[in-house]
Amino acid sequence: MICAGAGLFSIYWLIAHVLPIYGKLWRQASAIEVPYMAFGLLMAPPVMLACTVASAFAICTGKRFAPTSKSGLAKFQTCMLKTSVYSLIVVAPLVAIITTVALNTLDYTICPQLRKSGSAWQTYWVSHPGFCFIPDSYTENKWPCKNADGKKLCINMDE
Template sequence: MFAVGLFSLYWLWAHIVPIYGRIYRGAPIVETPYLAFCLLMAPPAVLVFVIAASVCAWTGKKFDPPNHSFLFRFQNLMFSTSIKTIIYAVPAMMIITTAILLLRDYSPCPKLLISGSAWQLFWVKDERACFKPTRYINDNWPCKIIGDQEVCFRPDGK
């Protein structure tokens, strides 16, 4: 569970946080993996599982804290936080992110969609950047062959 927690924090840091930097910089293409927003619910639940596994390993008994104890209240708080996050915060973040993109004059570009990535959407600031790529390089940079040259768009705005 510790590895799952670290992976979810890494995925949030590497795939969700950069979205807002790209929007701020006015990147030509913003990749939005909407399914990754669901990982916001993982850290509180994973924290409880790590603590429970540690207690089990230390005591050799199952994790069942008595009612009204600190660990019982902490467990309930983390699980309820996780559930409320997936029900309220995740959809709100998706809607807010979409609204920010629309307000900053981005438009969705389904042509850039990578095959098999139903919860991922590319937003473009310039309609010329919306095309059917022949391949992707690096970190989902779309490329197209024009004549005898391959042209690749760097979507991060740097």
């Protein structure tokens, strides 16, 4: 159950935090948050699927999951582990690099000032230098705000 939960959590994180990056790029949002460490979660679904199958086998049979080397389960397990390692070593860095190149190509610049304290793995990219500032506060939606001339100005991170 833990394997299935971890796999579902990683899929949720990929859907909720990585996929929106490309929607924002498509819409040319004013600011885009890129959690680079989340790309590492691309390796989790295959290994968690193998772990879930092994756990289900052990629960149903009461035996340790140790398939013979030529069985379908052994091939499945090996395939999922290889896929997971390749995802971590090749796919995750490649996706991160392609994302960074796309951001640079679309004239986004990195903005370390928008980064929240303690979140070194989250990087913000902005489409205009005026959007790069040290926030005074954040909205409920975690949008950065700056107080200027008695007014609270916020960047809508969704547009």
